[in-house]
Amino acid sequence: MTPSKLETYLNILEVVVENPQNPEFIARKTRMKPDSLKRCMNFLVSNGVIEKRRLMSSKQPVYALTERGMAVFKELRAMKYFEKLRESFPIVEEAREIASFLSKRSRDWREDDDLMV
Numbered sequence: 001m002t003p004s005k006l007e008t009y010l011n012i013l014e015v016v017v018e019n020p021q022n023p024e025f026i027a028r029k030t031r032m033k034p035d036s037l038k039r040c041m042n043f044l045v046s047n048g049v050i051e052k053r054r055l056m057s058s059k060q061p062v063y064a065l066t067e068r069g070m071a072v073f074k075e076l077r078a079m080k081y082f083e084k085l086r087e088s089f090p091i092v093e094e095a096r097e098i099a100s101f102l103s104k105r106s107r108d109w110r111e112d113d114d115l116m117v
Contacts (some may be wrong), residue, residue, distance in 0.1 A: 006076060008032070012040055013049070013065065013073040020053055020064035044069070 003011065008030070015021055015029045027037045041063060044050045049069040052061045065073065 008040060010076040010080065014068065016050060016063050016065050017073055021063035022047065022062050024058050
């Protein structure tokens with residue numbers, strides 16, 4: 001399944017959160033085509049989420065997270081976490097129903113045992 005734009009941006013931010021990275025590295029880690037990555041990077045730069053830097057030791061630019069980018073990254077990670085949590089609630093609810101059923105059956109069995117004595 002193709003990731004949403006937000007998932008794509010989060011994937012990019014996860015690559016640059018620790019250290020500034022060059023576009024080839026980001027493309028490889030996110031499995032994005034260079035032209036798609038360039039559009040995303042331009043969007044992130046224009047919105048102040050990442051910044052383009054030039055290192056003296058390299059002719060190639062690197063991209064680094066800004067303070068605003070760190071806030072966006074944390075927010076997107078939280079959204080992803082809560083989405084996974086929300087998806088797990090039906091399982092929790094089903095487990096609660098099963099526990100309630102078993103508890104009721106257990107009471108019924110105890111009552112049956114009391115009647116036999």
